[in-house]
Structures are given as C-alpha cells and as structure tokens.
Amino acid sequence: MNKNIALYAAILIFGLAAPFVFPAFKVQLSILCILIVLATTWNIQGGEMGYNTFGNILFYGLGMYLCASVQVGMFFPLAEWTESGGEKTFVHTPAQFFQGMAAGLVVAAVVPTIVAGLIGYAILGLRGHYFAICTLGLGVAAGEISGGIEIIGAGQGFTTPPFPNIGSLEARGEFFYFLSFGVLILTFLAVRAIYSTRFKLILNAIRDNEDKAEAMGIETMKYKIIGWMVSAFFCGLAGGIMGGLVGYIDSTDVAFDGREMGVFMVLMAILGGKGTLWGPVIGATLFHIFKEGFWTFFLGWQYVALGVLIVVIVIYFPEGLMGWLREKYPERFGEVVDEADRKAQVELK
Amino acid sequence: MKLSKLFLSFISAIAILFSTSVVSFAKVVGDKIVLGAAISLTGKYSSNGVHTQNGYNMAVDRINSMGGIKVGGKTYKFEIIYYDDESNPKRAAQLAERLISQDGVEFMLGPYSSGLTKAIAPVTEKYGVPMVEANGASRSLFTKGYKYLFAVLAPANLYLDVAIETAVELNGGKPVKIAQAFEQDAFSQDVRLGILDAAERTGSKIIIDDKLPKELNDMAATLVKVKQMKPDVLVVSGHTKGALTAIRQIAEMKVDVPMLAMTHCDAAKLSKQHGKNSQYALCASQWHKTLTYKDDFFKDGMTYAADFEKEFGYDPPYQSAESSAALLVFKDAFERANSFDKKKVRDALAATNMQTFYGNIKFAEGGQNVDKPMVLFQVMCDDAGKCENKVVAPLKWASAKLIHPIPKWSER
Numbered sequence: 001m002n003k004n005i006a007l008y009a010a011i012l013i014f015g016l017a018a019p020f021v022f023p024a025f026k027v028q029l030s031i032l033c034i035l036i037v038l039a040t041t042w043n044i045q046g047g048e049m050g051y052n053t054f055g056n057i058l059f060y061g062l063g064m065y066l067c068a069s070v071q072v073g074m075f076f077p078l079a080e081w082t083e084s085g086g087e088k089t090f091v092h093t094p095a096q097f098f099q100g101m102a103a104g105l106v107v108a109a110v111v112p113t114i115v116a117g118l119i120g121y122a123i124l125g126l127r128g129h130y131f132a133i134c135t136l137g138l139g140v141a142a143g144e145i146s147g148g149i150e151i152i153g154a155g156q157g158f159t160t161p162p163f164p165n166i167g168s169l170e171a172r173g174e175f176f177y178f179l180s181f182g183v184l185i186l187t188f189l190a191v192r193a194i195y196s197t198r199f200k201l202i203l204n205a206i207r208d209n210e211d212k213a214e215a216m217g218i219e220t221m222k223y224k225i226i227g228w229m230v231s232a233f234f235c236g237l238a239g240g241i242m243g244g245l246v247g248y249i250d251s252t253d254v255a256f257d258g259r260e261m262g263v264f265m266v267l268m269a270i271l272g273g274k275g276t277l278w279g280p281v282i283g284a285t286l287f288h289i290f291k292e293g294f295w296t297f298f299l300g301w302q303y304v305a306l307g308v309l310i311v312v313i314v315i316y317f318p319e320g321l322m323g324w325l326r327e328k329y330p331e332r333f334g335e336v337v338d339e340a341d342r343k344a345q346v347e348l349k
Numbered sequence: 350m351k352l353s354k355l356f357l358s359f360i361s362a363i364a365i366l367f368s369t370s371v372v373s374f375a376k377v378v379g380d381k382i383v384l385g386a387a388i389s390l391t392g393k394y395s396s397n398g399v400h401t402q403n404g405y406n407m408a409v410d411r412i413n414s415m416g417g418i419k420v421g422g423k424t425y426k427f428e429i430i431y432y433d434d435e436s437n438p439k440r441a442a443q444l445a446e447r448l449i450s451q452d453g454v455e456f457m458l459g460p461y462s463s464g465l466t467k468a469i470a471p472v473t474e475k476y477g478v479p480m481v482e483a484n485g486a487s488r489s490l491f492t493k494g495y496k497y498l499f500a501v502l503a504p505a506n507l508y509l510d511v512a513i514e515t516a517v518e519l520n521g522g523k524p525v526k527i528a529q530a531f532e533q534d535a536f537s538q539d540v541r542l543g544i545l546d547a548a549e550r551t552g553s554k555i556i557i558d559d560k561l562p563k564e565l566n567d568m569a570a571t572l573v574k575v576k577q578m579k580p581d582v583l584v585v586s587g588h589t590k591g592a593l594t595a596i597r598q599i600a601e602m603k604v605d606v607p608m609l610a611m612t613h614c615d616a617a618k619l620s621k622q623h624g625k626n627s628q629y630a631l632c633a634s635q636w637h638k639t640l641t642y643k644d645d646f647f648k649d650g651m652t653y654a655a656d657f658e659k660e661f662g663y664d665p666p667y668q669s670a671e672s673s674a675a676l677l678v679f680k681d682a683f684e685r686a687n688s689f690d691k692k693k694v695r696d697a698l699a700a701t702n703m704q705t706f707y708g709n710i711k712f713a714e715g716g717q718n719v720d721k722p723m724v725l726f727q728v729m730c731d732d733a734g735k736c737e738n739k740v741v742a743p744l745k746w747a748s749a750k751l752i753h754p755i756p757k758w759s760e761r
Contacts, residue, residue: 024451027443147533148560155533156489157464162471169476246439248468252563254439299433303391
C-alpha cells in the first residue's frame with residue numbers, strides 16, 4: 001500500500017508540475033489527459049465487460065456540443081451565435097465564460113449519462129459483433145444528424161466561446177490543462193473505486209459467461225447499463241473540455257469523430273492491455289507519444305507508421321503491455337505461481 | 350515495489366523525451382524568416398492541400414532567388430515549417446498551437462479550406478500572430494472581428510451569385526428555377542448563402558436544396574430529382590470531390606440542365622479528368638491565368654502558369670495562385686513594416702494595397718480582400734476533344750462567349 005501511495009504521489013506531482021516544466025506542451029498534455037479518460041472508460045465495456053463498443057464517441061460528441069451550447073446559450077441567443085455567416089459578435093465576460101463552462105460541463109456529463117441509460121436499455125441485449133456494429137452505427141448517425149442541425153452550426157461548424165483575456169497568454173492552456181487533469185484524476189479514482197467492488201466481478205462474470213452469470217441470479221442487464229452510464233458520464237466531460245480546448249466543433253471531424261477518437265480509444269486500451277486498471281493509462285500515454293513523434297518525423301506518413309506500430313502490437317503484444325508484463329512477471333501482479341503447473345501448461349500448448 | 354519503480358522510470362523517460370524534443374526555431378533565424386503552415390497532406394482535402402503547398406513553395410523559391418526580403422538594411426529569406434493537419438480541424442488547431450508555442454513561429458500562412466482556417470484563427474488571434482491565408486473564404490471568418498487574419502481571396506458567398514444573375518439575364522430578366530446541392534462544410538454552406546441572396550434579389554425560386562455528405566462520392570439522389578423537376582440552373586459545390594462526382598454522375602445519368610454552375614473545377618482538373626463530359630460546366634474561380642494583372646516576381650498569369658507547369662507538371666489551379674500571392678503579401682508587409690515586430694507587421698498587412706499577378710490586394714476591416722472580383726470560366730472543348738477553361742465573365746476579361754443553354758446529351 002505504501003508503495004502505491006508513493007507512486008500516486010509521484011504521478012500527482014508530475015501532473016501538477018508538468019505545465020510549468022514543459023510550458024510549450026500544455027495542449028498535448030491536456031489532450032493526453034482526455035485520451036486517458038477515453039481509454040479508461042472504454043475499458044469498462046471493452047475490457048472488463050467484454051462488450052466492444054464503438055459507441056462511446058457518441059457521448060463524447062454529445063458532451064462537446066452540449067457544453068458549448070450551454071456556455072453560449074446561457075448568455076446569448078444560440079441561433080444567432082451559430083448562424084452561418086452571422087454578422088454579430090458576442091463576447092463573454094470572464095465571469096460568464098467560467099460560469100457557462102461550469103454549467104456546460106455539468107450538462108455535458110449528465111445528459112450523455114441519461115442517453116446511455118436509454119440507449120443501453122435498447123441495445124445492450126445485443127451481444128458480440130452485433131453490439132459492436134450497432135454502436136458503430138450510433139456514432140456515424142450522430143455525426144450525420146448533428147451536421148444537419150442549424151442551431152448548432154450544422155455544416156458550418158460551431159466556434160466555441162474564446163477564452164477571455166485574463167492573465168497571461170498561458171492562462172488558457174493552464175486552465176484547460178488543469179481541467180482535463182482534474183477530470184482524469186476523477187475518472188481514475190472513480191474507476192479504481194468501482195474496480196475494487198463486487199461490481200467489477202459482475203462485469204467480469206458477464207465477460208466470461210453471461211448466461212452463467214444470469215443463471216446465478218445476477219441481473220446482468222442492470223449492471224451492463226450502469227457500466228455504460230459510468231463511461232458516458234466521463235466521456236461527456238472529456239468531450240466538453242475538448243470542445244473548449246479545440247475552439248471549433250465540426251460534426252464529423254471533431255465531435256463524433258468515430259474514425260479517429262472512436263478508434264483510438266479502443267487501440268489505446270488494447271495497446272496498454274484491456275481489462276486492467278493501468279493498461280489504458282499506459283496505452284494512451286505511449287500511443288500519444290508515438291503519434292506525436294510520427295507526426296513530426298514522418299510527415300505525411302504518420303498513419304503508415306502508426307499502422308506498422310499497431311501490427312507490431314497485435315503480433316507481439318496481443319494482450320497489451322500489461323498483459324505481456326503479467327505473463328512475464330506474474331508474481332508482481334500478486335499471482336501465486338506454481339512452477340510445475342506452469343510447465344504443465346507450457347507442455348499442453 | 351518493482352512495478353512502481355517501473356512506472357517511475359517510465360514517467361521520467363517521458364519527461365526526458367519531452368524536454369529534449371523542444372527544438373527551438375525562432376521567428377527569424379540568421380537570415381531566415383520562418384513561417385508556419387498546417388497543410389492537408391492527407392485526408393479529404395489532400396489534393397487541394399498539395400496545390401496550396403506547391404503555391405507556397407513556388408513563391409518562396411521565387412522570392413528567395415530574386416533577392417529575398419529586405420528588412421532593416423539586411424536581406425532575409427523565407428522558410429516554411431509544414432505540418433500535416435490531416436484535413437481535420439481539431440488537428441489544425443493543435444498544430445497552430447504547436448507551431449506558435451513550440452516552434453516559436455510568429456508569422457503564419459493559412460491552411461486549405463474554410464473549416465480549418467476557422468479552427469486556426471482563434472489560436473493565431475490569441476497569440477497575436479499575423480496570418481495571411483489564401484484558402485479560407487467563408488464569410489463567417491470575416492465577421493468575427495479577427496485582427497490578425499488576412500485573406501487574399503474574395504469571400505465564398507460571392508463565388509456563384511454571378512452565375513445566378515447571368516442565368517436571370519439570359520432568361521430575359523425573368524426569375525429562374527434553381528436546383529442546388531452543397532457539401533456540409535463551412536465553405537460550401539457559404540456559397541449556398543450567396544445563392545440564397547442572389548435568388549432573393551432576382552426573385553428566383555429554389556426548387557431543390559440538398560445537402561451532400563463530406564466524403565462525397567455519390568449524388569445520384571439529387572440528380573434524379575433534377576431530371577424530374579427540370580430546373581434552369583444546377584449549382585453544386587463540394588470542393589474537388591464534389592466537382593468530380595457531379596460531372597461523373599451527370600454524364601452517366603445523362604442529366605440535361607441548361608446551366609451547370611460549380612466550384613473547384615480547375616483544382617479537380619476537370620477538363621483533363623473527364624474531357625468532353627465536363628464541357629459547358631460553369632465554374633467560379635478566384636483567378637485565371639489569362640487575367641491581365643502583373644507583378645515583378647511572376648510577371649503575369651500566363652508566365653506564372655508556364656513556370657508552375659514546368660516545376661510541378663500541371664496547370665496551376667487558383668488555389669496555387671492565391672497561395673503564391675500570400676507570400677508576396679507577406680514580403681511586401683515585412684518590407685514596409687521594416688521590422689519583425691508582430692504588431693507592426695500586422696499594421697503593415699492591414700495597410701496593404703498592391704497588385705500581384707493574381708490580382709489586386711487590399712484588405713477590408715474584417716480581413717477579406719475587397720479589391721479582387723471573382724471570375725467565371727466555362728469548360729470548352731474543340732472537336733478533337735481537347736478541353737480548356739475560358740473566362741466568360743466578367744466581360745472585361747472574357748476570352749469567350751458563354752454557351753447557353755447547354756446542349757442536350759442526345760444532341761452532343
């Protein structure tokens with residue numbers, strides 16, 4: 001336990017100091033926090049529950065649009081703000097900006113949670129590939145629908161309120177960094193707390209054999225829905241922050257960005273090792289570093305390089321980094337290893 | 350214990366990586382003025398991104414080889430740091446941040462497309478970094494009160510309203526029936542607004558008003574309606590893919606319409622790709638090589654086109670020409686400001702009043718270029734099947750007469 005506290009303290013200190021130690025990287029660090037949140041919440045379904053969802057991007061995009069809409073709508077007519085080619089310019093005062101952001105984030109977290117409950121009730125009865133395909137459709141449909149709603153800018157996109165002119169130029173970066181870092185900590189602690197309860201065991205039971213779990217008297221549907229609602233809550237928050245950070249929301253490229261974010265969250269969780277607490281965190285961090293690196297050094301070829309990386313991961317680390325470590329050093333994961341038993345297993349293969 | 354050590358070393362490894370990867374370019378290094386640009390090298394705008402990049406590179410080479418930029422009695426050369434924004438606004442905004450805060454760039458060139466420019470402008474504005482952009486035409490860019498954004502092109506709502514007015518004129522001053530289909534992106538939606546305005550002015554009726562998806566490969570549904578409802582004008586806008594898809598499917602489905610007005614015909618190399626099928630298409634353009642503007646670096650449009658073709662192997666679309674012009678504007682502003690102070694350069698840019706091979710450039714309060722009208726050209730083919738874009742409006746530059754109405758497919 002002591003060791004763990006030292007580790008958490010180190011990470012916390014690193015996180016708090018990071019924007020001051022690497023002031024030029026604030027945006028990348030903020031995005032890293034968001035990526036970790038997305039990977040960690042995806043892991044609740046994909047890793048622990050065995051339901052490969054591509055639909056979490058729905059909550060992320062929803063949160064993004066909701067947060068920005070509330071932030072604008074609280075003080076100004078939203079339709080005039082987003083009106084294509086609008087001739088009017090509204091300016092938020094600092095107080096309005098932060099109040100709007102706070103209210104926006106609450107809505108961005110709550111509404112997707114409710115939506116997840118409703119949609120979950122409808123589609124969590126599907127299993128395996130059917131569930132995956134269905135959720136994939138959700139994200140695509142949301143992107144196309146939101147691209148046609150005039151009040152949130154439709155194809156013109158939605159420019160989120162600019163950060164007010166307070167403090168230095170660094171204020172904006174620091175604000176969004178600490179906001180996303182805060183959400184990251186919140187997410188991590190929440191997920192960690194959940195994973196230490198019976199809830200996680202139920203999710204694992206659903207993953208391992210849903211019918212048997214049901215036969216044992218577990219109301220699997222209830223737990224599946226609750227799990228999804230937890231993910232939606234944090235995805236919505238992440239989306240809301242990301243909208244403010246990017247400054248411009250586009251229906252399919254920024255908000256319901258299933259092609260990038262939607263796939264990345266799965267990749268990151270798999271890279272780090274799904275079904276573990278730390279896997280998605282490590283996966284997201286590595287993924288982000290690799291991606292930024294490829295981006296700089298393989299201009300125009302970054303996706304090819306990324307593709308090669310994915311192939312390497314799938315071939316050499318099919319269980320992710322955490323899975324690989326676990327297999328190599330099972331003792332360090334608190335597993336008791338019986339040498340004879342292990343040998344017997346190897347021979348069986 | 351071991352595990353936590355592993356984490357600690359992992360974190361310190363990241364720390365080291367971050368701290369060593371800060372490469373500090375400054376705005377001006379030695380005799381180089383470093384400009385930053387996020388360009389779509391991949392993704393849905395990649396072909397236009399390359400046109401933009403070629404335009405920038407061509408102008409950089411030309412300005413550098415013709416004596417560079419003289420500031421404070423010293424001669425400087427341009428250099429551009431490029432990143433790939435993957436045609437994604439989120440990426441573009443991040444890259445702008447990265448260019449400014451990590452690479453130390455203090456002067457920016459624009460990306461391709463209005464959507465990406467909209468994503469980048471808040472960032473450059475925040476840091477007070479002057480950006481001369483050549484490919485973001487959406488009117489909404491110029492109504493936000495941006496002080497550091499300058500566009501060498503005319504706003505998007507002016508692209509095709511001339512076409513509607515021409516159609517009304519050819520219809521004996523009577524209103525026409527308009528069918529329109531636009532991609533759901535900032536630029537095309539603005540072109541749409543221009544058409545709506547023109548329709549209202551002329552009392553014309555819009556009988557089909559469709560939205561096209563971003564990954565545009567099929568618009569058969571719209572064309573079926575066009576076949577049924579027989580409008581006088583069909584307007585299509587959706588960047589390069591929109592132009593190619595429209596021509597391909599109109600030819601396949603043999604859709605007869607008296608006037609077909611589009612954008613991005615030259616960027617899509619329509620006359621080359623679709624030959625006679627693209628004949629009679631009427632296209633909005635910021636520039637055409639036959640226009641008679643002049644400057645010291647590229648001489649005139651024809652010379653620019655010839656030089657560009659020699660270097661890159663294709664006829665320059667207006668996206669390349671306007672991108673080259675952006676560099677000329679920057680050079681002019683630096684020399685007049687006689688300083689690398691961002692504020693001074695910004696003020697010099699605002700006072701720009703010059704002629705380039707691409708057209709006159711003078712910025713309005715909002716940053717758009719108000720001194721350069723749009724032109725319309727029509728794709729015209731000779732009997733041998735060789736097609737060319739000929740300017741038909743405005744009359745001052747017209748090198749051919751507009752062919753109207755478009756002959757039916759059965760008579761071609």
